[in-house]
Amino acid sequence: MPTMNTPHHGKSALLVSAASQSAASVGSSLYGHSAADAFREQLVKSKRTEPARRFAALVAFRPPVEAPAEAVELFSSALPSRMPWHHHADLQYVFGNLTPSDEFRKWLTSGDPVRRFGGVAVDATAEALLHLLDSDVVASVEQEVVHQTYLERVRGIVGCDNTLDNALSGKGVTVAIIDTGIDRGHPAFDARIAPYPRSRNFVKGGNPSDYTDHHGHGTHVAGIVAGNGSPDGIFRGIAPRAELIVLKVSESGDLHSIAVSEAIDHAVEMGADVVNISNGYGPWNPPSIRVSPPWVWSAHDSYDDLLVNSVAARGKAAIPVAAGNHGRLTPADSSICRPGICQGVLTVGSVDLSATSPSLSNFSSLGPVRRTSAIAAGGVLGLSDLSDARIDVFPKPDVLAPGGHLDQHQSGFGCSDSQGVMSARASLSASGLSADEYIAAAGTSMSCPAVAGLAALMIELAREEGLGLDSWPQRGVIIHNIIRATSQRLAGLSSDEQGYGLVNWSNIQETLMSLTNQTDALGNFIRTPAEYE
CATH class of the missing domain: 3.40.50.200 (Peptidase S8/S53 domain)
Incomplete structure (x- = not known):
């Protein structure tokens, strides 16, 4: 695990918990000014100053994810014809009030990440990610790390x-x-x-x-x-x-x-x-x-x-x-x-x-x-x-x-x-x-x-x-x-050095x-x- 060649250097996880509705509430229940706070603040600032900027992020849903209706409701949008649904969801099109398309419903139940393990990788604006954080069915939204x-x-x-x-x-x-x-x-x-x-x-x-x-x-x-x-x-x-x-x-x-x-x-x-x-x-x-x-x-x-x-x-x-x-x-x-x-x-x-x-x-x-x-x-x-x-x-x-x-x-x-x-x-x-x-x-x-x-x-x-x-x-x-x-x-x-040996x-x-x-x-x-x- 080096930089392929150097000792582990890299971006740490910048994660926001959906249970934390604001940076203030994070500070009151969790320790310190964490990376989670920093990412939320970055999103809030980006929404105001760079609304078109997009973030690669990892979304974890709260269990049970067996009820696809919850995810369908969250991701309610017709699919743009230019972009098939796969591991990357374009949240620009997710938060409309349109009926989920048959293609999207098929994707949701076809064995892709949401159904398999309760998570999905997304590419989204700050506004869309902040929207995700306020959802009861989302456990966390994590900025992509290196x-x-x-x-x-x-x-x-x-x-x-x-x-x-x-x-x-x-x-x-x-x-x-x-x-x-x-x-x-x-x-x-x-x-x-x-x-x-x-x-x-x-x-x-x-x-x-x-x-x-x-x-x-x-x-x-x-x-x-x-x-x-x-x-x-x-x-x-x-x-x-x-x-x-x-x-x-x-x-x-x-x-x-x-x-x-x-x-x-x-x-x-x-x-x-x-x-x-x-x-x-x-x-x-x-x-x-x-x-x-x-x-x-x-x-x-x-x-x-x-x-x-x-x-x-x-x-x-x-x-x-x-x-x-x-x-x-x-x-x-x-x-x-x-x-x-x-x-x-x-x-x-x-x-x-x-x-x-x-x-x-x-x-x-x-x-x-x-x-x-x-x-x-x-x-x-x-x-x-x-x-x-x-x-x-x-x-x-x-x-x-x-x-x-x-x-x-x-x-x-x-x-x-x-x-x-x-x-x-x-x-x-x-x-x-x-x-x-x-x-x-x-x-x-x-x-x-x-x-x-x-x-x-x-x-x-x-x-x-x-x-x-x-x-x-x-x-x-x-x-x-x-x-x-x-x-x-x-x-x-x-044991902390060698495990089982x-x-x-x-x-x-x-x-x-x-x-x-x-x-x-x-x-x-x-x-x-x-x-x-």
């Missing part, structure tokens, strides 16, 4: 260096890579990249069928998951025969949250077995409101909470997410980034590349995750800004995997070979860091795809052994919990093989290991 993204030794550290010898390679498993695209001509991926429209470009204004990587981050991440290491196989990924669905959400390294959310939703719709998210955001660098850890996030469901948790609930995909690269901050506890704070994902921290005794990477973000209902949905404050609020604490990260090591002010791309993970380099990368086909990079963006690759191997092995894993509606949850339960705790590290393929394989011929044994992993303690 995510920042962040082999040989890796395979050895996680214990799967001999999987090819045992005929395990991820074959038949599909992994979605939500990132900056991919170098389709790189020999490491041969013919295993799904064509458009399964793979596609979600960058605003971009050609949907062009998911070429001009940055390098996405190609590098994809190589860790499923590169074949061509020509000699030294730098092959964890699952070198897995199929890739490439979902481009950034051109330059800044990943906009609407594009990321659309890509997650698309990945599940396309049947991805694993969804790798090597990006996220935390409230640290400008232009965000800078907040020093420990961070306390809102406990109210925001757009990405609804989306990620619903994907975990309705889909079978495993969802490894990078924890973030804020471990070099002082203090660094509770520095996990969104969406890694969500309970429905497998949040991955990082260790260095020591073959004998891996240590926690100095940049790896730390837990626990702190959340409180005293902050508006999507907002975040420092622990020191809260006094008597009830704060719930959740364990994160979940696991560790190899992601390298960086000096104090060093960025993730272009680090030395001894510090970073070697993986595929995009030939069109603007960085021009190397003329070679492989390049070193470090970050939790690199540890996350190692876990995605292990998840792919798990699915392949379970199919070969006839374990029936695919038949479980909770397949993604089961995969997450087996990875947690089989990880190896590292001496001297707390360093992922270990040998332990995963042993556990899966022990379940052969045991009816319903996989059901034991619907609960987390901690729930058995």
Whole structure:
């Protein structure tokens, strides 16, 4: 989760709760002058001075959203013929008093975001967004934020260096890579990249069928998951025969949250077995409101909470997410980034590349995750800004995997070979860091795809052994919990640093093989290991 290459910098969530009818009422019930207040004030000012200005925003509806009539009433408008209803709703046309068109009603019940998880991405004027905030059926309206993204030794550290010898390679498993695209001509991926429209470009204004990587981050991440290491196989990924669905959400390294959310939703719709998210955001660098850890996030469901948790609930995909690269901050506890704070994902921290005794990477973000209902949905404050609020604490990260090591002010791309993970380099990368086909990079963006690759191997092995894993509606949850339960705790590290410990393929394989011929044994992993303690 770096700037594809630098430690997590990005805009923090600017969120307004619909329960707060004014900035004054926010101040009386919630803590401080939050990002929510700032966004509302921005909308009020824009309505007065720039009425035509439009904002990309994420809307979360209050449950139950099963009653489409409420949403139809809220979005009552005839559709302009020039714009089909899809993930982006043009609210300029939403707040008329016209009867909803048949096309809109069809959209609302066709399986798009409102029906699936209770949220929708919109493009709207300040007046329209303020109107939304006054609706009883809207939980929150969040301004779009910007995510920042962040082999040989890796395979050895996680214990799967001999999987090819045992005929395990991820074959038949599909992994979605939500990132900056991919170098389709790189020999490491041969013919295993799904064509458009399964793979596609979600960058605003971009050609949907062009998911070429001009940055390098996405190609590098994809190589860790499923590169074949061509020509000699030294730098092959964890699952070198897995199929890739490439979902481009950034051109330059800044990943906009609407594009990321659309890509997650698309990945599940396309049947991805694993969804790798090597990006996220935390409230640290400008232009965000800078907040020093420990961070306390809102406990109210925001757009990405609804989306990620619903994907975990309705889909079978495993969802490894990078924890973030804020471990070099002082203090660094509770520095996990969104969406890694969500309970429905497998949040991955990082260790260095020591073959004998891996240590926690100095940049790896730390837990626990702190959340409180005293902050508006999507907002975040420092622990020191809260006094008597009830704060719930959740364990994160979940696991560790190899992601390298960086000096104090060093960025993730272009680090030395001894510090970073070697993986595929995009030939069109603007960085021009190397003329070679492989390049070193470090970050939790690199540890996350190692876990995605292990998840792919798990699915392949379970199919070969006839374990029936695919038949479980909770397949993604089961995969997450087996990875947690089989990880190896590292001496001297707390749970807030390592979660359940360093992922270990040998332990995963042993556990899966022990379940052969045991009816319903996989059901034991619907609960987390901690729930058995």
